[in-house]
Amino acid sequence: MYLENLVFDALDPQRVGRFWEAAVGGERLTDEHAGFETRLAIPDGPTLDLCFQRVPEPPSAEPRIHLDLYGGQRQENEVERLIGLGARRFDIGQGEVPWVVLADPEGNPCCMMGERAAYEDTGPIAGIPLDSADPDRDATFWSWLTGWTPSTQAPRSLRHSSRRGPVLELCDELSPKGSVKNRMHLDVRLDPGEDPDDIAVAIAKRGGREVTAQPNGLPWRTYADPSGNEFCVLPASP
Template identity: 70%
Template sequence: MYLENVVIDAVEPQRLGRFWETALGGERLADEPHGFETRLAVPGGPILDLCFQRIPDPPPDPRAASPRLHLDLAGGTRQEEVVERLVGLGARHLDIGQGEVPWVVLADPEGNPCCVMEDRETYADTGPVAALPLDSADPDRDAEFWSWLSGWTDVAGLAGRSLRHPSRRGPLLELLPEQGPKATEKNRLHLDIRLEAGDDPDAVADGIAGRGGRELHPAWGDLPWRVHADPSGNELCVLPARPQGR
């Protein structure tokens, strides 16, 4: 099994999806009324699909409820240029009380916070997305959970714990100490894991539970995937293996 998708809730999936596709240089996979998908392929590293799914509600005010998962974008020595380009595409500057920090906080066209990072050695070879910061009640515990689930392994970083694709390319998954326990509302962004041929969905569900996660049963109808939460309550989906030959 492997990490396949970053899923983003959107009131207007096409508008938001096109913004991120242009911002990141993605390859379009789907453009439908209820969803939009674009692919971010890191040469020699992971392939991550950004999937935008329609929901009716806009994101909450990030000053009142900061997102538990967001995108950190690579800025490096071109940070100001990257910020200017994103603003030109429809992003805006955002004050969430960050104060004087070396990164720049923006909001995408629907108000989701993202950061354009300064130059850091740990972000070499990430591609346009430097990191996926995820709030955690226990970064050591959750790093073990996500490493088992995704196959990503420990790397040095400034977060509580950081994981990366075995190629050592692509973004870091950063487990950050949470400011408070997760609210009952679903995260605006979540991660999808894809099973591979031979993976047993029930055994994976048991493995998630045995490592502190749990299976969720939302009233979303009959879905081909299963919904879980990590040990800190962050939602994730486990997708079935693709049919052979696809």
């Protein structure tokens, strides 16, 4: 298995998708009424697709997953660039911190990070922080799920084997996951020869659970990690 997609729920996928495409320098894949997709290819590293799917519900819960963007020495310039694309500064009670909190055109928070050794060679997306009830346990779970391995520069964080691309960070949750679906989730794709039913059993043994099997006849299956965060398992590509 490997991590393939970062998926956003959106009232207006085109508006939010075009913002993020410009923010990270993505390559357009699809632009349809139901959704928008753009691809971020990290040189000599992973390829991640940012997918925006249309939903009727506005955001209704504090996000448990978001994106950290890399500004480095150009942090403030990048903040202003994103504001020009449709972002706004966002106060979530962060106080005095070395990063800048922004919200995208639909209010999804993101952070613009400055220089940090852990973000070397990440590209435009520095990190993917994910709330966890037990970061050590969930780091092991997500390492098995994605094939990413522990970072030597940040605790309870994972990186692609190339050591390029974003850092997946397991963070202590402020409160347990409720019943509301996360506004953003991750998709992993099976490698050829991997059996979906075997993977379902392996996920359950590691503390995850299946939420829905092949919803609406679609080929993927939806799960929750041990902390309740949703993710999808996609079939192997032909």
